[in-house]
Each structure stands twice: as C-alpha cells, then as structure tokens.
Amino acid sequence: MSIRERLYLKEEERPTLIRHCSEARYVWNLALEQRNLWVRYRTQKITYNSQAHELAELRRETWLREGSSVVQQQALRDLDRAFQNWWKRPDHFSRPTWRKAGIHEGFAIRDLSVRRLNRKWGQVFIPKCAWVKFRITRQCQDIAHASSARVTKDRSGRWFVSFTYPAPQMEREPTGEIIGLDMGVVHTATMSTGEFLDMPTLLSKGEQQCKRRLQRKLARQAKDSNRRKSTKLALAKESAKEKDRRNNWIEKTTTDLVRSYDLIALENLKIKNMTKSVKGTVENPGTNVAQKAGLNRVILERGWSLFKKRLTDKATNATTPVELIFINPAFTSMCCSKCGHTDKTNRESQAIFCCKACGYTNNADINAAKNIISTAVGHTVSGRGGTPHARSNKTQHSDPMKRQPAEVA
Numbered sequence: 001m002s003i004r005e006r007l008y009l010k011e012e013e014r015p016t017l018i019r020h021c022s023e024a025r026y027v028w029n030l031a032l033e034q035r036n037l038w039v040r041y042r043t044q045k046i047t048y049n050s051q052a053h054e055l056a057e058l059r060r061e062t063w064l065r066e067g068s069s070v071v072q073q074q075a076l077r078d079l080d081r082a083f084q085n086w087w088k089r090p091d092h093f094s095r096p097t098w099r100k101a102g103i104h105e106g107f108a109i110r111d112l113s114v115r116r117l118n119r120k121w122g123q124v125f126i127p128k129c130a131w132v133k134f135r136i137t138r139q140c141q142d143i144a145h146a147s148s149a150r151v152t153k154d155r156s157g158r159w160f161v162s163f164t165y166p167a168p169q170m171e172r173e174p175t176g177e178i179i180g181l182d183m184g185v186v187h188t189a190t191m192s193t194g195e196f197l198d199m200p201t202l203l204s205k206g207e208q209q210c211k212r213r214l215q216r217k218l219a220r221q222a223k224d225s226n227r228r229k230s231t232k233l234a235l236a237k238e239s240a241k242e243k244d245r246r247n248n249w250i251e252k253t254t255t256d257l258v259r260s261y262d263l264i265a266l267e268n269l270k271i272k273n274m275t276k277s278v279k280g281t282v283e284n285p286g287t288n289v290a291q292k293a294g295l296n297r298v299i300l301e302r303g304w305s306l307f308k309k310r311l312t313d314k315a316t317n318a319t320t321p322v323e324l325i326f327i328n329p330a331f332t333s334m335c336c337s338k339c340g341h342t343d344k345t346n347r348e349s350q351a352i353f354c355c356k357a358c359g360y361t362n363n364a365d366i367n368a369a370k371n372i373i374s375t376a377v378g379h380t381v382s383g384r385g386g387t388p389h390a391r392s393n394k395t396q397h398s399d400p401m402k403r404q405p406a407e408v409a
C-alpha cells in the first residue's frame, strides 16, 4: 500500500524536481517507443536489462548524463512493470501509453532515505537535490519502513511524495454480521439492511458554478497563452478539491464497513468495461452514447473502482480478515428477494421493485442488495458447508496476507 504526503519545496529545489520529472518522462517515452517498434520476428527481445544497458550508453553520449541516473533507470523499471502488469492481466490494466508534460509529472526514488525531524515533519532525500521536507500526517507514523517512494506534481502545482509500505493491519474484532451491497447511480451503495451509503455532494453550488465558468473560459482562450495556463491551474485546483473529498469519503466508508461486517458481498461490476464500451467500434457503434457517457461520468465521480480497491485492501489485511465475495451481477435487479421469481417486468422503474408473483414491493436497490447477500451466502453454504457465521470463525486465524477475495461466477 502507499501513503501520500505533501512535499514542501524551497524555491531553489523546484527546478531540479521539475527536471527529474521531465527526464523520467523522456526516458519512459523513448523506451516505450522502442517497445512499440519492436516486431515479433526480431530475435533479440526488449527487456528492462537491455534497455538499461542502452540507457547507460546513451548517458555516456548525450545530455542525459547531467541528470540523475537513479531517476532515469527507475523510469525504465516503471515501464517494465507497467508492461508486465498489462501482459499478466489485460482485463485489468491497459497498455502503457505516452506520458505527457503537465499531466504525468513524477518520478520514482528507489533506495530511499527518509528521516524524521519531529512529530509533524520529515525529510526525504531527492537524488541530485537535497533533503526535502514533507508533512507527516497521522496515517504515516512509521516512515522508516517505507521501501520506495514516488514524487509527483499534480495539475494544481502541489508536490507529493507517495511512500510504498507493507500494508499495516487494521484492528478489528469479529462481529458475526454480514452485508450485501448494491452499487448504483442514484445511491452510491445500498445495503441489504435497507440503509443507503451516499457520497456527499463533492462541490458546493458556488464551486460548481465556478468550475463551469472556468471551463467556458478555457474553451475561449488561445492555446499556449499565459492566461490559458492560469485558467487551467485554477480549474485543476477545483478538481483536486473534488478528488480529495471523494477519496476521503471512500476511505471513511470502507473502514466503517470492514470494521462492522465479517462478510461483505458485492457485485463484480467490470468497471473498466462499463466505462470503455459505450462508444463501441466503427462497425458496431454504441447506442445512447450521450446518456451512457453521462452515466460513465457519474460512475467515475462515485469512484467505484477506488471503493472496490480500498475495500479489498482493508478486508484482506485486517487482524480478523473480512470475507469479500464478488458475485455475478446478472439478474440481481430482476429477481425477487422474497420468492425468487425472476422477471424483467418485476422492476417497475429505476426505483421501485414489485414482484409479479408474490407482490413483494421494495426499493429496487434494496431488493438487489438482498439478492446479492443471499447469493453470496448460498454460494458459500453450498460450496464449503456450514453457515457463514461458523465459517468466519474458522477463517479468523488464517494469515491475512495470503487471503484473496473470493470471486463467484
């Protein structure tokens, strides 16, 4: 896991860091181009080692020599890792793409030196630069255990350092409670108990207006003008606000869920596919692209994938691990949670579910959440025997690092 802390730079440190960013990007793009040009029938493969060797040669002959070799090599390593990820899990990762100035501003440090100044401040050593100060927040008490770090600049000009750690364990006691979650557009998540988890409005009315005004302004301004740059910066600041608030809510909600429940079941939504497939292909264009694009935006706004990731991280890493079960989303919205009658017409509208067989009526999302938990429980009962409660006692002592969330087709 990683923890991100804000870096506070002195004016004279800024140029070196900006330079590191641009060199890391340059090396990444160069190495990516080489990999893109590689054709299958060539005998020599391109690997991290071959590219590192060529980088060393390049450094002997060109301006790259003046930059930090640590930063440049790490960019190659990053690219290699990105390709490995993509080869192993093409459904989950996309092919590495170009890094662009202003968007991908960052570099990684490998052999990390970190020291603590006092309770609130620490320093990290940046190659070819100096010890740079960063703020220690409560979640980052154990800075000595960080193995590597990545320095980034976001679009609003703030600098951050992200430390990679072995994930700490969350303290929790078994509760014997189970829950099903239906992720939706109207309510971020609906619980099988009938409660809703709603992400708060991320920007106030005034902030939204301000954002729209800036967007319109940006559209009018001439490319590469200084005014455009400053509008861009202001816009990025608004977006950063939005993102921080969303992440905050996700952290808090996932912690609460993991604390309270021994088993959490949710739909295995293919978020990447959902957000990607809308436009379709040239031969097979998508229908209702505009509406679905709106839905996509909402999905992204609600941060489902981050929610899922943080929930998985926390569930597998708690002192008493939480069982996470992802179930196939087919039929969860059409099936009656009381009698099991499955029919399209059961769902009267976006909000109302009314069973045509037994007359059971409920909020459609709550009905779906109930189906999700009963499917998950049914699966675990038939699959491994015992009630979910008995089982969660059994798994209590297993090693949390070895546990993976179950995936049910």
Ligand SMILES: [Zn+2]
Pocket: 336, 337, 338, 339, 340, 341, 355, 356, 357, 358, 359, 360
């Ligand atoms: Zn029914």
